[in-house]
Amino acid sequence: MRILLLGKNGQVGWELQRALAPLGEMIALDRHDSGDLADSQCLLAKVKAITPQVIVNAAAYTAVDKAESEPALAGQINATAPGLLALEAKAMGALLIHYSTDYVFDGSGDQPRDESAATAPLSIYGSSKLAGEDAIRASGCQHLILRTSWVYAARGGNFAKTMLRLAAEREHLKVISDQIGAPTGADLLADLTAHMLRATLAKPALSGTYHAVAGGETSWHAYAQHVIEFARAKGVPIKVSASQILAIPTADYPTPARRPLNSRLSTDKLQAAFGLTLPAWQVGVERMLTEIL
Numbered sequence: 001m002r003i004l005l006l007g008k009n010g011q012v013g014w015e016l017q018r019a020l021a022p023l024g025e026m027i028a029l030d031r032h033d034s035g036d037l038a039d040s041q042c043l044l045a046k047v048k049a050i051t052p053q054v055i056v057n058a059a060a061y062t063a064v065d066k067a068e069s070e071p072a073l074a075g076q077i078n079a080t081a082p083g084l085l086a087l088e089a090k091a092m093g094a095l096l097i098h099y100s101t102d103y104v105f106d107g108s109g110d111q112p113r114d115e116s117a118a119t120a121p122l123s124i125y126g127s128s129k130l131a132g133e134d135a136i137r138a139s140g141c142q143h144l145i146l147r148t149s150w151v152y153a154a155r156g157g158n159f160a161k162t163m164l165r166l167a168a169e170r171e172h173l174k175v176i177s178d179q180i181g182a183p184t185g186a187d188l189l190a191d192l193t194a195h196m197l198r199a200t201l202a203k204p205a206l207s208g209t210y211h212a213v214a215g216g217e218t219s220w221h222a223y224a225q226h227v228i229e230f231a232r233a234k235g236v237p238i239k240v241s242a243s244q245i246l247a248i249p250t251a252d253y254p255t256p257a258r259r260p261l262n263s264r265l266s267t268d269k270l271q272a273a274f275g276l277t278l279p280a281w282q283v284g285v286e287r288m289l290t291e292i293l
């Protein structure tokens, strides 16, 4: 089996290189080797030449605030290119695996959302990701769309690493405590992808959209506290004292993009359909911290 991986150097792409390696021949691209989602023509020519049985798209425009001032580029990378990949997958009979986000929702309420909940993105990033999902579903190709949230990895930039850096430099931190979600490891997503890929090739009816996040929930503030106190306990030099990691409401942290308050996603569908278990978010975060500290 030939697997084409796009975005091989992102957080998720890097872990997919590891997790998908045993499943077949992998061709892994980034934007520099004809895998540029901003250049659809070149990308589609490359896909046709490779004729993969599976396309895994881990490439995306993920700079949430910057997207507010670059909507056309975000739309090209997150919506137009995935839509064209889906049409090509349909034509070739390939399975397309793609990732989406909690930011497709408006974050109202306080209950976990399932896959059928109404979408209403608050940001350009969120609407571009939703348009990508919709284009894939409309293409009629076999697909797996994994909606995830708050992704971190040992390799790459993410919130946990930003907090460790700031905690070493500053005497106080202000972190939002009224946005609730689940930090999800890129390694967990890659492993889920490998299992789901195999199961879906064997049983195409599994094709569809799934929420894929770690278990439990937290706020950005409690997540930051967890990361910083774990590092402190390991002897890492930390400047901020525990009492100076200050909880603030979203209103006190103005950003160009609006973000959902309630990012809780229910993973019941994924767990039931694939017989998989999603471990608590702390398990993966502590493993990642142990690796990088």
Ligand SMILES: NC(=O)C1=CN([C@@H]2O[C@H](COP(=O)(O)OP(=O)(O)OC[C@H]3O[C@@H](n4cnc5c(N)ncnc54)[C@H](OP(=O)(O)O)[C@@H]3O)[C@@H](O)[C@H]2O)C=CC1
Binding pocket: 006, 007, 008, 009, 010, 011, 012, 013, 030, 031, 035, 036, 037, 038, 039, 057, 058, 059, 060, 061, 062, 077, 098, 099, 100, 101, 102, 129, 147, 148, 149, 150, 151, 152, 156, 157, 186
């Ligand atoms: N990060 C998060 O918190 C979350 C991510 N997701 C989704 O998960 C998926 C993976 O995200 P993640 O690994 O965290 O993101 P990263 O930002 O770590 O990686 C994205 C990758 O996409 C690449 N990329 C950007 N533009 C292009 C382009 N024009 N052509 C080809 N490649 C490009 C980047 O390359 P380069 O470094 O060269 O720019 C980078 O390697 C995405 O679909 C994202 O929307 C969902 C929820 C949360």
Ligand SMILES: Cc1cn([C@H]2C[C@H](O)[C@@H](COP(=O)(O)OP(=O)(O)O[C@H]3O[C@@H](C)C(=O)[C@@H](O)[C@H]3O)O2)c(=O)[nH]c1=O
Binding pocket: 062, 063, 064, 100, 101, 102, 103, 148, 149, 150, 151, 158, 159, 162, 173, 174, 175, 176, 179, 220, 253, 259
């Ligand atoms: C750096 C910092 C951030 N924050 C807030 C801002 C934001 O609400 C939250 C997280 O900051 P980030 O910059 O990681 O936010 P962001 O880049 O929006 O994270 C999102 O990325 C995209 C790609 C997704 O799909 C989402 O699931 C989510 O992970 O923490 C603070 O409160 N204090 C701080 O010092």
Ligand SMILES: [Mg+2]
Binding pocket: 062, 063, 064
């Ligand atoms: Mg970010």
